[in-house]
Amino acid sequence: MSETGLILDRFIPYRLSVTSNIVSDVISTAYEALFGLSIPEWRVIAVVAEQDGITQQAICTVTRMDKVTVSRATLALVDRGLIDRAPNSADRRSRLLALTDAGRRLYADVSPKAIEFEARIFSSFPADELDRFMTMLRAIEDRALEVGTL
Amino acid sequence: MSETGLILDRFIPYRLSVTSNIVSDVISTAYEALFGLSIPEWRVIAVVAEQDGITQQAICTVTRMDKVTVSRATLALVDRGLIDRAPNSADRRSRLLALTDAGRRLYADVSPKAIEFEARIFSSFPADELDRFMTMLRAIEDRALEVGTL
């Protein structure tokens, strides 16, 4: 289909970036349209839903998002009354995040939709191929991190 | 290693985005440091090197970059004397791009380095796995485009 220059076309970092951008775009426009959530916001919600009382710092390490990004997403969610921040007696610099009732309701709404969107793109592939693909993604991630810090 | 929340962790769009970002980051800092090239600039150079006399529009379709991005990258490269724009007698709105001598020299320099960087990350994987991975990326790309426009 795409009659590209040879080098770029088979250049893995390039292909990875193109594919990732297209997928992100599809997903993010869907989230935005349906729930008014940006991708960082959706990620924060997902993590907090699964680990009640997590701190922003922990969200950063777990999602590899920048702390600025997490901060902004969290503030927006607090503003919208979807997340609560309780004082953390163990360390008063941070707060413990939790979903509010509204947040839980939204999450119950969003989460199946997310799965559904994913399915819309990926369900046409056999499960074992997807598994191999994911394994590969993780391996590449680890390797790139290694190379980046050498 | 990363003890993430279940949903996000196995969510393909998320994994794809994380991996792509890390790889892009490694690659782009290397380009920037070695040649003062941004990723869009490197892409434009690569395409023009392989297809002399291409137009910006053609670069857009071939690389899926935005036309604004291509315009900026091209202007920067023209400024640096790496690319020439000859009038296009067939359509005077566009110009025909070609590498200058300096551009060719730079490309001769950059291109093996690019391959080398790629190798540094990916050569640890068996070739057939990489092939499957690339095939999968393309298939996902096609599928996502389909879904996006449905």
Place this chain on the structure above:
DNA sequence: GGAAGATAGTATCATTCGAAACCAATAGGG
């Protein structure tokens, strides 16, 4: 052949993103 769209490319603007500066609080030696 000329008016009405489409298209190549550039300029403008608003948004996003992350690096670095910053503030508050904690940790850890002396």
Place this chain on the structure above:
DNA sequence: CCCTATTGGTTTCGAATGATACTATCTTCC
């Protein structure tokens, strides 16, 4: 205990990005 170094989080700022508007040319169709 302080004094310094670190860390959690926010603010600020500059760079990159992409949607939109704009200009010049081309195409179409009457």
